Amino acid sequence: MLVELSAAAVGALTKLSRRAPLVVAAAAAVMAVMIVLRKPSHKLDREVIKKGREVPPRMPAPPIIGNLIPFGIDSAGFAAKGHAVYGDVFATTVLSHNFVFLNGKPNITRFMTASTRELSFSKAYEVFLGALLGHEEFTDTGKDVFAALTSSRIDAMTPALLDVTRRHIARRMQGSGGGVIDAGVFFNELVAVMSVTMVCGADFGLEHGPEFARLLHIFESDLSVFGNFLPFETPSMRRRKAARLAMYDLVIQHARRRIAKLKNTSMSAADDYFDRLVHASYYRRSDRESEAENARIASEFENDVAVVDLERLSDEERVTKVASAAFGLIFAAHTNTAASSMAHLGEVLRRPDCVEMLRRDFDEHLGADPIATFEAYLARVNAAPRDKPKEASPFMQMRDSHRILSETMRVYSRGGLWRRAMEDVELENGMVIPKGSFVTVTGHLVATNPALYGADGDRWDPERLTRPAGRRLAGDEVGQFGGKLDDLQSPLVRAADMQMAAFGAGRHLCPGRFLAYRIITQMTAQLLRGHDLEIEEAFSRWWIVPLGGTSRPVGSFRLRWTPRG
Numbered sequence: 001m002l003v004e005l006s007a008a009a010v011g012a013l014t015k016l017s018r019r020a021p022l023v024v025a026a027a028a029a030v031m032a033v034m035i036v037l038r039k040p041s042h043k044l045d046r047e048v049i050k051k052g053r054e055v056p057p058r059m060p061a062p063p064i065i066g067n068l069i070p071f072g073i074d075s076a077g078f079a080a081k082g083h084a085v086y087g088d089v090f091a092t093t094v095l096s097h098n099f100v101f102l103n104g105k106p107n108i109t110r111f112m113t114a115s116t117r118e119l120s121f122s123k124a125y126e127v128f129l130g131a132l133l134g135h136e137e138f139t140d141t142g143k144d145v146f147a148a149l150t151s152s153r154i155d156a157m158t159p160a161l162l163d164v165t166r167r168h169i170a171r172r173m174q175g176s177g178g179g180v181i182d183a184g185v186f187f188n189e190l191v192a193v194m195s196v197t198m199v200c201g202a203d204f205g206l207e208h209g210p211e212f213a214r215l216l217h218i219f220e221s222d223l224s225v226f227g228n229f230l231p232f233e234t235p236s237m238r239r240r241k242a243a244r245l246a247m248y249d250l251v252i253q254h255a256r257r258r259i260a261k262l263k264n265t266s267m268s269a270a271d272d273y274f275d276r277l278v279h280a281s282y283y284r285r286s287d288r289e290s291e292a293e294n295a296r297i298a299s300e301f302e303n304d305v306a307v308v309d310l311e312r313l314s315d316e317e318r319v320t321k322v323a324s325a326a327f328g329l330i331f332a333a334h335t336n337t338a339a340s341s342m343a344h345l346g347e348v349l350r351r352p353d354c355v356e357m358l359r360r361d362f363d364e365h366l367g368a369d370p371i372a373t374f375e376a377y378l379a380r381v382n383a384a385p386r387d388k389p390k391e392a393s394p395f396m397q398m399r400d401s402h403r404i405l406s407e408t409m410r411v412y413s414r415g416g417l418w419r420r421a422m423e424d425v426e427l428e429n430g431m432v433i434p435k436g437s438f439v440t441v442t443g444h445l446v447a448t449n450p451a452l453y454g455a456d457g458d459r460w461d462p463e464r465l466t467r468p469a470g471r472r473l474a475g476d477e478v479g480q481f482g483g484k485l486d487d488l489q490s491p492l493v494r495a496a497d498m499q500m501a502a503f504g505a506g507r508h509l510c511p512g513r514f515l516a517y518r519i520i521t522q523m524t525a526q527l528l529r530g531h532d533l534e535i536e537e538a539f540s541r542w543w544i545v546p547l548g549g550t551s552r553p554v555g556s557f558r559l560r561w562t563p564r565g
């Protein structure tokens, strides 16, 4: 899995080196052809210049591979250097594609608030991950996903999350004498079981969760996205695709069973998220679809209102549609959450006072029997009059835990947010990003902005987020804790100053962020409450994924544990 990145990379390189001359010659030849056939990025610029408009300044790049190597090794460092030389907007070439880097509030605001017609999230990710994930995954995120991740749905699944964690800990940490666990494997497996359970239901999660953990381990083990750009399949890409197909097959079979089970039933028969996906899958969402038709689909999903005028899908088409949505969500829920959990625990364990704060928060708000406490909370909320403000969940009151986790998310989410320009896009300074460019904002630069976080913005320091609730930054003040999760996560740029980009912002702000906080908070707290943990072996380094989200650990993370009395 993630932690075997270095081993996997070394293995792949060794195998490659034997055939290196052939592979390099073939790659160079095919890329040369690609360059001739494709529209090189400077030509994209020329189209804009012909219209009398200004394009972003260009960082020079070697022919064919462009700046692939410096960008691939340290994407955030590459962006920082580019901005230092060229200013808040610059362009360069990577494997013949035009990459445009944005920084500074007006440009980031433009990026976040652009319409999908201008800057498309799914079209960018389709190019980066399409070969690996399958092109059918790259439609815009459905409303069903947002509906599945509201705070009340997360509350409803919390007892199951607590229970899965409790059982996993009991299984993996048996005996009174303590021992050593590989925390990378531990979190990978636990988050896999949770993600599969959440998307496919409890029975499927219990039966297939461990198999998904094994396959996600392979699927996520070599994180370079550039294999997607190559005209041939690397061994790593073959291995990862096989893992994806094996997971996909399991989800397909599940979709077939559920579609048969739910035939001729109405939405009210939906037991869980997967059932709702099945119910929402009757119709094709065509490109011709108008806003009104979209709204009708959304209302059908919520209220089971009949939809006319849209093309009805066959059962097999529905199977593909449901399986593809389900698999996409399992992957989205797992990949960054597992890596963030490891980063979080690694930092917390170096600070005994933080360990105590997490334990105290959990004890205070969830007591000796967290499942019973949470179920009692759910019963009170369900019985409460609808016109009264909703009681805050015990988790939402765990302010120290959230503050400390937010600091982890800030420091470890260094990758870039990505869009593809679907048309020429004008920036506030009048420069035009040419149609077809990939456009990125570097999360690390947002999250370590010295104006907000001072000169040591790279350092993990949860104290920096202890300012009084609700205050805006003034003068040279650094950090704030606003109380609500989104004050610290990725506020809409219009609503507050940008503070971190761990979850993106604006139109594509991660809808799973609250669930991620819930999963990581309760996993860490349950682990710490029952055990004393010591780091036996820490990851050797963290690799910045060029895509949005958490950096990935390299090496092993082993913890020595002893039960607490």
Ligand code: HEM
Binding pocket: 121, 140, 141, 145, 149, 329, 332, 333, 334, 336, 337, 340, 413, 417, 418, 501, 502, 503, 504, 505, 507, 508, 509, 510, 511, 512, 513, 515, 516, 548, 549, 550
């Ligand atoms: C610590 C954990 C997580 C991190 C760091 C994270 C980060 C991100 C980021 C950076 C984006 C792209 C935002 C952009 O480009 O503006 C994103 C999108 C997304 N995330 Fe997460 N995520 C996490 C957990 C989750 C979970 C648990 C789920 C689902 C249960 C989820 C579902 C999604 C989906 C569906 C999108 C696409 C949103 C869209 O199309 O508008 N994520 N996430």
